Amino acid sequence: MNNLFATAFPADGNLLVHTLAKGHVADLVEYLNTLPDDEAAAALAALPPEQAVEVFDRPELNRASELLVSLPGAASAHILREMSADRAADVLRVLDRGAQALLLAPLEPEPAGTLRRLLAYPEHSAGSLMTTEFVALPTTVTVAEALRHIREVERTRETIYALYLLDPATRALVRTISLRRLITGEPEQKVMDLALAREPVTVSAETDRTDVARLFARHDLLAVPVVDARQQLLGIVTVDDVIDAIVDQGTEDTHRFGGMEAVDKPYLRIGFLEMLRKRAGWLCVLFVSEMLTASAMQHFEAELEKAIVLTLFIPLIMSSGGNSGSQATSLLIRALALGQVRLRDWWRVMLRELPTGLTLGAILGGMGMLRIAAWQQLGFYDYGEHWFLIALTVGLGLVGIVLFGSMAGSMLPFALKRLGFDPASASAPFVATLVDVTGLVIYFSVALLVLSGTLL
Incomplete structure (x- = not known):
């Protein structure tokens, strides 16, 4: 059987590979992951068949599917036959149907039939995770x-x-x-x-x-x-x-929550074009959404001309609303994932977030008013004779924006799940963009109420 592997590539004489092969297979897998594709394939070809099976049985092995295809048919068949059935199905699942058929063809009817049945189950289902070796x-x-x-x-x-x-x-x-x-x-x-x-x-x-x-x-x-x-x-x-599945799910959710498509490769092995494809789409969507911010500011152009001092607090207003929305979203996405809340609990979450958002907004609003008062009294900046009304505008604006951010951030995961989407798609950047636009409308609406007859 050793010849089946040796015929694929010439013996490379890699002493480190042979040394690691005598130790724990996890160390060998970690080393193989650092090698280029051709060197990793050659190293695997030089291993005894039993040890090659152990390596492919480890979920930590990167490029397992590509490496399996690089071996000759008899060697790959031996590996698929001796691997645990669920792991073998995982390795085959990322390949196209043609490659799957070529790898399964040399197998005996029983193992080939088992793998085909496992591959037929939906991805991320119990059937796709299970093993038939019990x-x-x-x-x-x-x-x-x-x-x-x-x-x-x-x-x-x-x-x-x-x-x-x-x-x-x-x-x-x-x-x-x-x-x-x-x-x-x-x-x-x-x-x-x-x-x-x-x-x-x-x-x-x-x-x-x-x-x-x-x-x-x-x-x-x-x-x-x-x-x-x-x-x-x-x-x-x-x-x-299950642990492997949880890690994979957590990785996918983290990528989505960061505002990009999920990737299934280690960071350093993601190609340049693939990286662009995974990130550019969401960035473009968010950029177009942020254009609404400019539209909102244009709508209040006259007010900005009369009270230019209001622009000083726009970054503060927008970031506070986005932060509160991101907090609420992250809490609810995790709670939904763990089954701590269900779709029918949306109203209970709303009743919790309403006083929470008001209180958090009052805390930030009070801090904002204190900051304006301190800068005015200490002479760091002169906000003019109506500085208290400006402080009140900022304070009330923060209450409204943080409240809206908390409510929007907590309800959006429920809305996505109700529509059949993954709640993790309610990414932090998406929530922040939504709250940015609405926050400006709230801020300038409060300014019109408070400063009408004075600055406006």
């Missing part, structure tokens, strides 16, 4: 028979956190039993008698990965079975797969 036994077996079976199949199973007990007639899932509980039983004892008398926690193949993660947290699980409508066991989702 231990299932009929409810009639004894402890001794179960342990003997585990010893026989252990090397071909991804995990043996638990055993899944099936009805002998229907093959439906009846109970789960942990390995710890199993080994406490007597050899002749029925495994079913040791299992806890409660229905197992299960998910369907279409369950979203976020909901799967919540189940793990709620029930403190190490694995959860995936079943169909007849309770037939399709596979299991393990805790390490």
Whole structure:
């Protein structure tokens, strides 16, 4: 089997690779990630097949799909055959259908069929995360028979956190039993008698990965079975797969919240054109939105000419509203993601944000008024004879703008989710842009009320 790998590339004599190969596979993966594509492929080709499988089994390996394609058909087939099924499906999923077909063609019918079934499930679903390598036994077996079976199949199973007990007639899932509980039983004892008398926690193949993660947290699980409508066991989702999914979801949400499309590559491996494509779209949308700010200021051009001093506080006004909106948005996006609030709770959130926004606005408004009064009295700047009215305008304006920012920032994630969009799309820049435009309207409207008959 070593020849299958060696024929792909000449032996490179890389002593560091061979040295790392004798240690922990995580160190080898980290080193391979630093190499250019051709050198990483050559290094993988020089590894023993078993070690190459371990490397590809690590989710931390960058460019796994491209590296797998670079190997000859027999070598890639060996890797796909020996890898855990869920990880192999993840590697194949990013390739186009043609590349998938070429890699699956050399496989035997059983592993190829398993991978095709996993690839058929929607991305980010429990079906796409699950592995088919689990231990299932009929409810009639004894402890001794179960342990003997585990010893026989252990090397071909991804995990043996638990055993899944099936009805002998229907093959439906009846109970789960942990390995710890199993080994406490007597050899002749029925495994079913040791299992806890409660229905197992299960998910369907279409369950979203976020909901799967919540189940793990709620029930403190190490694995959860995936079943169909007849309770037939399709596979299991393990805790390490859920952790990987949570990290991926967190990365996507962070990118979206920063005002760009999510990327699935390490930063230094994103191409220049791809970087532009991921960032330029949102920037253009935000830029066009910010043009409304200029339109709002043009609408109040006459007032600005009469009271030019009002322009001094425009940056303060706009940033305060944007900051309060971004705070509320980040809180609600996270709360929705963790299931702490649901779509029907929007009115409760509104009732909480209303007094919160008013109080925060009053705090910032008071600080703004104190700043103007201090600068006027200490002689740092002369705001004129109507300085108190200017301070009052800024103070009341901040109350209104921070209140609007809190309300808009908290309601926007609900609106997006109600429309079927990801709430994380309510990015901080988008909320800030929305509040900027509205904030100017609020600010100058307050100025017209307070300064009418004096400066205006």
